[in-house]
Amino acid sequence: MDESAIFEIFDGLPRQGPGSNKCTEKAFYLLQPLPSGARILDIGCGVGMQTLHLASICENCHITATDIYQPYMDKLLEQAAEKGLSGRISTLCASMDDLPFENGEFDAIWCEGAIFVIGFEKGLDYWKRFLKEGGFMALTEAAWFTDTPSKEALQFWQECYPAMKSIPENEKVIKAAGYTIIGSFRLPASAWWDDFYVSLERRLDSIEGKFRGYKDAESVIDFSRKEIEIFRKYSDEYGYVFFIMQK
Numbered sequence: 001m002d003e004s005a006i007f008e009i010f011d012g013l014p015r016q017g018p019g020s021n022k023c024t025e026k027a028f029y030l031l032q033p034l035p036s037g038a039r040i041l042d043i044g045c046g047v048g049m050q051t052l053h054l055a056s057i058c059e060n061c062h063i064t065a066t067d068i069y070q071p072y073m074d075k076l077l078e079q080a081a082e083k084g085l086s087g088r089i090s091t092l093c094a095s096m097d098d099l100p101f102e103n104g105e106f107d108a109i110w111c112e113g114a115i116f117v118i119g120f121e122k123g124l125d126y127w128k129r130f131l132k133e134g135g136f137m138a139l140t141e142a143a144w145f146t147d148t149p150s151k152e153a154l155q156f157w158q159e160c161y162p163a164m165k166s167i168p169e170n171e172k173v174i175k176a177a178g179y180t181i182i183g184s185f186r187l188p189a190s191a192w193w194d195d196f197y198v199s200l201e202r203r204l205d206s207i208e209g210k211f212r213g214y215k216d217a218e219s220v221i222d223f224s225r226k227e228i229e230i231f232r233k234y235s236d237e238y239g240y241v242f243f244i245m246q247k
């Protein structure tokens with residue numbers, strides 16, 4: 001699948017993956033209170049719906065938001081300025097597997113819907129060094145909610161994300177990486193629809209004509225439509241889970 005087509009298609013959405021301000025907030029309040037002036041690293045921030053919400057609820061913190069695609073972060077900075085949050089959010093274009101930070105630089109790491117890019121085990125292991133001792137990590141990851149998923153759902157996810165695990169399997173990986181689990185919760189199906197799939201469907205309808213004949217873009221569009229259809233049918237069998245942990 002062509003990556004630039006993915007970025008362009010997902011540009012203009014309120015967010016680039018499942019999630020909601022309500023869930024971001026619920027995860028944030030599961031952390032123990034962060035020190036005044038706390039530094040948070042948001043990895044794979046996209047246009048930063050969660051970054052902006054975190055900055056608004058974590059009053060004295062500073063968030064460094066990183067992503068591989070600069071235009072997303074340009075939008076984030078525009079919105080931060082509109083909301084009067086510019087002084088507390090900075091952005092950095094960097095790949096999540098090669099981050100230019102010092103060991104122990106952050107009080108918390110946030111990552112909504114992006115750790116799958118580097119891989120769950122690898123992300124937990126590599127990012128841990130950037131956390132202070134006792135620092136927190138809060139992230140969302142896709143997980144199976146059943147041991148016996150329907151054939152169609154299993155086939156779809158085995159093709160695009162074969163590493164998807166159950167919640168207990170993910171928790172095992174977290175513990176093996178040396179974290180203590182503070183809490184976890186499933187994102188409701190509304191967190192897939194309201195700010196993500198509803199807008200994505202509208203976007204796919206509006207850009208389909210523009211990309212007709214461009215094979216890579218067409219395959220991204222077809223794939224996205226299929227992903228939505230699978231979720232519509234099987235949202236009780238898998239979904240996103242917020243995992244909150246401590247180093």
Ligand SMILES: C[S@@+](CC[C@H](N)C(=O)[O-])C[C@H]1O[C@@H](n2cnc3c(N)ncnc32)[C@H](O)[C@@H]1O
Pocket residue numbers: 015016017018019043044045046047048049050066067068069072094095096097111112113114117
């Ligand atoms: C599913 S989106 C999630 C975005 C945002 N956190 C949200 O929940 O709306 C994944 C994000 O990871 C970013 N990304 C993809 N590959 C990356 C990489 N190698 N390093 C950093 N970010 C990357 C994408 O640009 C995209 O913004």
